[in-house]
Amino acid sequence: MMDRTAEATTGPLDGVRVIDLSTVVMGPYAAQILGDLGADVIKIESPSDTVRLGPYRNTRGMTPLNLNVNRNKRSVALNLKDETERGRALELIDTADALITNMRPGALARLGLGYPEVAARNPGLVYAHAQGFRSDSDRAGNAAYDETVQAASGLVDVANRAIGRPVFLPTILGDKVSALTIVYSVLAALLHRDRTGTGQHVEIPMTDTLIAFNLVEHLSGHVFEPPVGSTGFPLSMAKGHRAVPTRDGLACVIPYGPQNFRDFFAAAGRPDLAEDPRVNGEAIADADVDGLMDLVEECSPSLTTEEWERVCAEHSIPMASVLELDRAGEDPYVREGHLLDVVEHPTEGAIHTVGIPLRFSATPGSIRRLAPLPGQHTEEVFDELATQR
Incomplete structure (x- = not known):
């Protein structure tokens, strides 16, 4: 069993504080990656958060998905509808370098957590807001899930043309590609902040992100005007494109x-x-x-x-x-690269954790904390905040 503390390092983002005000996969996964790279990530979640519901072994809420997207974070439980607790959240945000959220703009505005209100208190903050559709579009307020984004981005059309069925790709591609986009957007904005002292609002619309992602190769002959061929990358669309x-x-x-x-x-x-x-x-x-x-x-x-x-x-x-997921931990490449290790979680016992795929020669990332219980670090974080005043 791997000792997760044996090789713990500070990472290239040591000293950066990120507030994770997001749910489900996209935002939490982005925040976890920043945590893997050394950032101090504080997850603010409701004491009655239902997103963590699902299969579990020892502790309700400690689901496989939660364990996979919430490591290297500290969890603070706050009811943002309560004025006092919302004030405590703002105090934390005042200390942050970046904030990641996928709450709808209307909800953020009602809570006083929209970018204008937060930037007035912390002008150096990088405020990364992800949502299904672009905020200046007529779909801005529409609910969005990975499947709707796959449809709206053309991925379902590609699948339909390639295999004759309008299926969704069997992975939450929209969430994960958007999470990676959040990460590089936050890093770019932090670099700008460090050069100028000014933070900014960064919008990451999932649908726009997946359209851009999809069209890299699938725009194909329609790159030219007029077109010189059809859309769809020929190799990927070929009937023989299979294992x-x-x-x-x-x-x-x-x-x-x-x-x-x-x-x-x-x-x-x-x-x-x-x-x-x-x-x-x-x-x-x-x-x-x-x-x-x-x-x-x-x-x-x-x-x-x-x-x-x-x-x-x-x-x-x-x-x-072809890697069989049921046997991934036995695969020599996976095992030797520590891409899937068994670790001991404080409350859930032995679990598999996905490794960090990046290799930094001077400042490698590390898994310093396994996924916390909801609200586990509320007292610790606010005790720290009190000593810093």
Whole structure:
């Protein structure tokens, strides 16, 4: 079992204080990343917060999702509808470098926690506000969830065109991509603040973020006006864009270029296919990709996954075995990189925690605190605040 304190470091954001006034995944995940990088993150949550409901082992509210997005934080329980407790929240915000929230603008204004009110007290604050739709649009007040954002950003259209079904991607992509956008937006605004002394309001609309994310490759031929082709990145939309079976599992095998295909077919014991005219020109024609990938799938069961790993590494063919999530902790790459470790939580016992994927040579991030109980640090935080006055 990993000792989470053995390698604890201050991290590149040591000395930065972040107030996490957000719920569900997007805001909390962004705040956790900043905490992983060394920031002092204080999560303000309602004493009756229902978002933490879900399956748990020992303590109500300590759900898998909560354990995954609230580490490296201290939790303060405050009822923001109570004037006295709202005043205590403002005192905390006065000490912060950044605030992250996904509350609706109307609710923030009613509580006196909108940007104008908060900036008047703390002009150096970076105020990161995330919501489903842009604030100056006619959808500004609409409720938004990951699925609605996937639909509004075109991701459902891409799925429908690629596989013939308008499905949602089986991950909360909108929340997590928006969380990463919050992180780099906050860091950029903090850099500006450090240069000028001035904070600012940063708006992160989920739908706008996912539209920009989606169109990087899928705008495709419509980059040009008039268009020179259809939307949709051809490789991603291809019928053969899928993992293939090996003798004992599944793998992603993506030959690029004629030589990759020839080497693959030769290794599969199909020298006849290695002589196919489609893989003996200067490049692979777009019209031939689906047919060739069908042949890759036909040949892939000839070797085990481990054998394909060796062949593909030898011939520089892009390849990866399919990680089975149920066995992720047993995967050598995951294990050696500490991407999933077992740690001892103070109240929940042994749990798996996801590692920090970034590597800093001088100021590495660290997991200093596991997810707190709701309100666990209320007294500690306000005792600190009293001594700083």
